[in-house]
Amino acid sequence: MPQLALDIGFLTELHTLQKPVKKGVVDAWRKFRELSLPQLLADKGLHVEKLRNALDPHIRTIRISGFWRGVVLAPESGETFVLLKVLPHDEAIAWGSKQKSSINRVTRAVEVRDAGALEELAPAVAELEIPEKPPLFSDVSDGDMRKLGVDDDTLRRVRTLNSLDQLEMFAPFLPADQCEVLMFLATGWPVEAVWSDLVAHRRDETEEVGADGFDEAVRRTPSRMALVTATEDLQAMLDMPFAAWRVYLHPSQQNVAYRSTYWGPAQVSGGPGTGKTVVALHRVKHLLGRLGPDERILLTTFTNVLAASLRESLRQLVPDARLRDRVDVLTVDALAHQVVARPGGGDFQPLRGGEELDYWQRVIDEQDLPWTPQFLDQEYRHVVVAQGLSSADAYASARRRGRGSGLHPSRRPQVWQAIERFIDLLAAGKRCTYLQRAALAADLVTATGHLYRHVVVDEAQDLHPVQWRLLRAAVPDGPDDLFIAGDPNQRIYDSKVSLKSLGISVAGRSTTLRKNYRSTQQILQWSAGMLLGHGVEGLAEAEEDEALRHYRSALHGAIPETHEANGPDAEIRALVARVRRWLDAGVDPGEIGVATRFARQGKAIERVLGVEGIPVRQLRHDVPDASRAVAVGTMHAFKGLEFRCVAVLDVRAGAVPYPKALTPPETDQRQYDADLMAERCLLFVACTRAREELYVSWSGRRSAFLKR
Incomplete structure (x- = not known):
């Protein structure tokens, strides 16, 4: 029976399609389920059509609606088609005619590359060559390249490169898995590490897969292609709001989240958008299935905004309310308050x-x-x-x-x-102080007994040692006691800690995620420029330097836009124009975030957006129509969240870094350096909340953190 699989490239663009187009996708998908292959190919409504002058005879188009076409991969034999993209008629034909498919000889997975774009780009890429530099992959043999799944066509192309900039121009159009391998090799990873981290778990041992094995090859491509077997599942996917993708677990993260047991505390670290929070949420789901009677799980983080976001994500991931009720989603401060509020705990108001x-x-x-x-x-x-x-x-x-x-x-x-x-x-x-209350809570829990069977910690890098003592006391030592997710590069509060010194050893149970699934490579690279060259301390004493140059994104898009305004009012007017362009392009208001350094400017932005008729909300407050309003909040409030489009305002000298947030160097030079790094991290965090587009503005003198 024919079936229509969905490529991740199509899935990530779902939110840009209007409802009539989505309905057309469902109707086309149903025909693949209901018709035999001969009937399917002869159906005039679906109109499966070969493309003239196409680089790959397997690429066809199908009718989605009167004006829209789907580009599908249709092999000569087998009955599994793959929907790659949905575009207006002429754009679909132009795009489809440039695509070329193959099956990776190592992973046996389906690959698609934009062969036409690669050829068109070649002259421009050649112009970026730096004569005195050696070839980019001079230390990697052809044999090792092929072992990692790089095919001869890609190998021929990359052997001409001698700079990372050249590779990044080709990157959006190369097969995704091969591109990932090449990016890690180009940033200094040894062949053995790339093999073990990226390729080994995807490798297939079968001798050969040809055209007849295409159906099976699609099933070997779970990170790129989804086989949907029920109408309600497809409809739910099409109707899924942007926020729901925050709980999507990439197959490469599966082993980390669903490992049967960790024999002690475990840590997952990684750069922004690498899926640490998603992994932590799925770890909670896994642990819920193993809880004994009367046992509970604590899912904790640093701020109330993050806790609210985790509750919503957990609701999407675990629909069963009875199971969710066995998870306490609290900030560490809220946990300390609950403990101290018990009889005998004292009645003190935090400063x-x-x-x-x-x-x-x-x-x-x-x-x-x-x-x-x-x-x-x-x-x-x-x-x-x-x-x-x-x-x-x-x-x-x-x-x-x-x-x-x-x-x-x-x-x-x-x-x-x-x-x-x-x-x-x-x-x-x-x-x-809040820390005094946490210390008291830690003493009380130590004296009275453990509170939870498992503790899962998100945004771990911002917790103070005394807060870690509370969490350590809250759960007994043993398998799966603590699961810790964090990124030292996103440390925006004045806390540094050695987990080992607190009796929390993650040796042998630590994983680093290096692939960004949220922001485009352009946003990640632009934002990382603010931190590269500045040391960041890790959580574990043996932890490697978390250099952002090792983090890559498979997503590509526009270069971040910057704007220098003539004054604060002009800066807000420019923001309004930018938000309107996003809205006109089909971005939902709830998919737009506006971050500011100070709350007072956020209030001014809210007033102006409201007067302009643009729905707006304060990020720190829950309102019924939150998903359909532009979110405005401080950079601190944006921590851990994500939006399709983000505007970061007031990035000027005197605001970022904020002088009052810095310890005078004459008081403590080391603390001054730490405070300055925290301010860098704060701006970095705000910018990397953007998934597709980033806009940064200022008036007066720009922040020294922004490179010209």
Whole structure:
């Protein structure tokens, strides 16, 4: 019986199609299910048509509607067709005539390349050659290339290259799996690592697959082609909102998320868009199937916005409400609050904003101390609270790891007196810091017993050591106790930690994801320019440097757009024009995000967009029509989220980096460097929320983080 598989290239463009076109796809798919092959080829409504002058005789078009055509891969034998793209009539013919299909001799998977575009690009690529540079793949033999699945046609083409820029021009048009292999080789990966990480799990041991084996080859291409067998599944896929793709698990991530058991804490790290959060969500789904009676799972993250996003994603991934009710989705601060709110936990109100520095200034004034509020605050957080120190003697002998300001041993008693006074002042006013509350919660849980069978942590890079102590206490040591997802490159809060020092060893149970499935290569490369060359500390002591140059994206699109405005009002007017162009291009308002450094500018943007008749919402608030309104929020609030199109405003000197977020270098040079890196990471995080298009603007002098 004929069947119509769906290529991922088509699936990723679903949201751009209007409802009548989607209905046409369903009608065409039904005909493939209901008609025999001869009937299918003779059906006048479907109108399966060969293309004149096509590079591949297997490429055909089918009628989707009066004006729209689907480009399909139709082999000479076998009954599995693949829908590659849906375009207006003339565009479909022009695009389809340039495509060429093959079966990879290593993985036995179907591959499609834009052979016409590759030929047209060749002269422009040649112009980028740098005469004095050696060939790009001079250290990789033809035999190794073929072992990794690179075919002779691709090999002939890439042997002429001597720069990564040349390869990136070809990249959108090469077979996806071969392109991935070449990108990793070009960035310095050894052949053995590329084989083990990218190819080995996809390899097929059969001797040969020809045209007669095409049906089976489609089934060997799960990362690119989906076989849908039920009408309701296809309709659900076509109706799926953009947000639902956030829970899609790429086959290469399957083994990480659904490994039967990890014999201890496990960690998955990776750059932006590599699917860490998706893997964590699927890990929760896997663990739910193994819970015993009365056992529960904690899924935790850093901010309330992220927790709300995780709840919604979990609802899509686990439709059974009874199962979901066994998962607590909480921030670590919310968990600490719940623990401390129990009888005997105390009744203290956490400090907010800059209140901590106000208390430290009071202590300084009372005791006539020579230090700044920032110095004492950081000494307390990074040394005393981080190490759980509770006495002057313990503090006197403690290491001040990570502190860049000198402190003579003779001055430590004076600092400890200041810390004791700070604690007393807070206690007298029934106040506490968030970290104090986490420390109290960790002590209470240690004394009363574990809370969960499994703990899954997202955005792990921003947690403080005392918060890790709480999580460690919340779950018993053993198989599948902690599953940790994070990226040091996205650390935007002032927390650094060694998991091993806290009794959380992930040795032998650590995985790094290196392929971006969210942002285009252009967005990733542009954004990474803000971080490359600046060191970032990992979570595990043995963790390799998380250099962004190793992360690649299979998606390609427009180069990020930048705009220099004449003033704040002009910047907002330019934003309105940019948002209107996105809306006119068919982007849903809910697929657009606007990030700002400060909340006050976000409110001004909300007012102007509202006056212009564009639906808008504050990112930090849940509203009924949230999915159909442009989201506006601070860069911090955008952490962990994604949108088709993102605008980042106010990227000017004086805002990014924000001087008040930086410790004065004369107070602590090392802390100043860390604060500056956090500001870089903040802008990086905001920019990499974009899936397809990124727009960055400023007025006045641009931020030093933006390269010219």
